[in-house]
Amino acid sequence: MPEATTEQVCPQCGTGMPVHEGYRVWCAGCDWNVAPELFVYGAGGTAERRRDFAGRHGTATFEELAREGTQGLRARLTPSSVLAGVLALLVHGLSFVLLGVGAWLLVAGWGNPFAVAFGALLVLTFLVLRPRFPRLGGTAPQLGRADAPRLFALVDSVAAEMDTRSVDAIVVEPYVNAAVTTYGLRRRVLHLGLGLWAVLTPQQKVALLGHELGHFANGDTRHGSLVGSALHTLRLWVAVLTPDPWDGRLTHLLVIGMMRIPYYAAQSGLTLLEKVSLRGLPRREYLADDLAAEVASAEAARDLMETLLHADRIDSELRRLSNEAAAFASRQDAPRMDETLWPRLAEHLASVPPRERERLRRVSALDWHQQDSTHPPTHLRIELLDRRGPSVAKVVLDERTESAVERELRPAAKKVARTVARDM
Ligand SMILES: [Zn+2]
Numbered sequence: 271m272p273e274a275t276t277e278q279v280c281p282q283c284g285t286g287m288p289v290h291e292g293y294r295v296w297c298a299g300c301d302w303n304v305a306p307e308l309f310v311y312g313a314g315g316t317a318e319r320r321r322d323f324a325g326r327h328g329t330a331t332f333e334e335l336a337r338e339g340t341q342g343l344r345a346r347l348t349p350s351s352v353l354a355g356v357l358a359l360l361v362h363g364l365s366f367v368l369l370g371v372g373a374w375l376l377v378a379g380w381g382n383p384f385a386v387a388f389g390a391l392l393v394l395t396f397l398v399l400r401p402r403f404p405r406l407g408g409t410a411p412q413l414g415r416a417d418a419p420r421l422f423a424l425v426d427s428v429a430a431e432m433d434t435r436s437v438d439a440i441v442v443e444p445y446v447n448a449a450v451t452t453y454g455l456r457r458r459v460l461h462l463g464l465g466l467w468a469v470l471t472p473q474q475k476v477a478l479l480g481h482e483l484g485h486f487a488n489g490d491t492r493h494g495s496l497v498g499s500a501l502h503t504l505r506l507w508v509a510v511l512t513p514d515p516w517d518g519r520l521t522h523l524l525v526i527g528m529m530r531i532p533y534y535a536a537q538s539g540l541t542l543l544e545k546v547s548l549r550g551l552p553r554r555e556y557l558a559d560d561l562a563a564e565v566a567s568a569e570a571a572r573d574l575m576e577t578l579l580h581a582d583r584i585d586s587e588l589r590r591l592s593n594e595a596a597a598f599a600s601r602q603d604a605p606r607m608d609e610t611l612w613p614r615l616a617e618h619l620a621s622v623p624p625r626e627r628e629r630l631r632r633v634s635a636l637d638w639h640q641q642d643s644t645h646p647p648t649h650l651r652i653e654l655l656d657r658r659g660p661s662v663a664k665v666v667l668d669e670r671t672e673s674a675v676e677r678e679l680r681p682a683a684k685k686v687a688r689t690v691a692r693d694m
């Protein structure tokens with residue numbers, strides 16, 4: 271841990287500020303320079319700014335959950351989730367109506383060339399617009415049960431605690447994030463970003479798995495694939511129905527006129543579904559955090575959130591290390607970068623001084639740090655976890671199991687390390 275070498279005096283309130291080489295100097299007394307790009311000098315404007323932002327997405331849900339308490343709260347049907355589901359079913363229903371009418375025209379109108387042509391067109395349209403089951407593709411390493419029995423056993427035990435089915439595959443990626451989705455018919459996959467996984471403590475890893483599997487337990491992925499596939503279909507509709515610029519011919523004008531109503535219908539459907547589907551997202555994330563706390567302990571879930579505050583730093587260090595390795599790659603004495611990359615990333619985060627951690631905590635409340643565009647502000651997630659109160663872990667990842675898990679991940683981790691520079 272680097273020691274504070276010198277001290278400066280805060281220009282605003284006169285409090286002493288320790289100086290850490292390579293980190294921003296800021297005042298713990300009055301928040302001076304905590305985030306200069308946000309701070310209104312001398313005006314005490316930080317609270318005001320927070321209020322300015324308070325209208326943003328996620329706050330209303332936060333206040334509702336802060337009142338109710340999240341403990342034991344499960345996903346329930348909200349007006350927006352019901353509306354999103356109904357809209358999605360209507361979109362897919364329309365595709366099946368086209369199939370039905372097309373098939374009927376082909377059978378009943380057999381012999382009539384117009385009926386057959388129109389019927390075939392409708393069936394083809396269905397094939398383009400039909401709901402799809404995504405497949406597990408990509409070049410990232412995929413692990414099955416046989417490849418990583420200890421890792422799967424860990425994921426299984428987290429899933430068992432929340433009464434949900436475990437995953438069928440784990441995809442190992444370089445990103446400072448993690449995600450879950452479904453593929454094929456009801457198969458589940460966990461996308462494990464090593465940029466995040468590698469810097470977590472054992473119990474934070476359990477919390478991360480808890481959050482991700484929490485999305486399965488709460489039905490978020492089922493809802494997500496229904497709504498997501500309908501959004502995809504609506505985007506295709508809009509693309510097909512968007513009129514070309516008028517080419518001057520009268521017949522074309524007629525076509526544009528006829529397409530107008532279906533085009534606006536598709537466009538409004540898309541806008542509406544996008545809006546209502548976004549509405550429920552913060553609630554899903556807060557409740558997944560709650561399940562993470564239940565399985566891994568509230569403390570571990572909170573630690574995970576605090577690590578997420580450093581995502582930008584981790585991300586740029588990961589890029590720096592992989593670029594450095596790429597530059598060395600041709601040399602004979604090149605260090606074994608594919609083995610050292612992830613431990614070095616973890617060391618980098620571990621060396622961040624406590625004062626810098628505290629500064630990022632304060633910044634997060636000012637600039638609304640978000641894990642990504644779908645997650646609510648991290649400081650609100652932390653606050654909800656704090657209100658939940660301390661809890662005991664149901665799944666504990668001990669050191670021996672952790673090293674066994676990491677051993678299983680090593681071949682994939684080496685492979686991902688070699689392609690970070692290309693993939694990120
Ligand atoms: Zn000060």
Ligand SMILES: [Zn+2]
Binds near residue numbers: 558
């Ligand atoms: Zn999430």
